[in-house]
Amino acid sequence: MALDLSNKNVHKIDITKEHCPMTFVKVKLALSEIQSGDVLKILLKKGEPLENVPKSLVEQGYKVLLIENFIDDIYRIYVEKWLWLSSKKKF
Numbered sequence: 001m002a003l004d005l006s007n008k009n010v011h012k013i014d015i016t017k018e019h020c021p022m023t024f025v026k027v028k029l030a031l032s033e034i035q036s037g038d039v040l041k042i043l044l045k046k047g048e049p050l051e052n053v054p055k056s057l058v059e060q061g062y063k064v065l066l067i068e069n070f071i072d073d074i075y076r077i078y079v080e081k082w083l084w085l086s087s088k089k090k091f
Helices: 022-032 050-057
Strands: 010-014 040-044 063-071 074-082
Touching: 010 022, 022 040, 022 050, 040 050, 050 063, 050 074
Parallel strands: 010 040
Antiparallel strands: 040 074, 063 074
């Protein structure tokens, strides 16, 4: 599937050397640093990170645009930060 990101700012994080729960913690930190409407490209390994990170992103309201195999056991996830998530109050 072709993903058109030509009009988006795309940021990247590589968590292939991380283990749960740090995989999601690092992704959340990266998402907190980007603007609404921007896309975060996440490189992660097959297995627990691939099973848990996308699920956690969806549960927290992020928009997962694409999950694809990149090389061998490395996958790419593209996730968009939505406007309403940026404006949520922090308690």
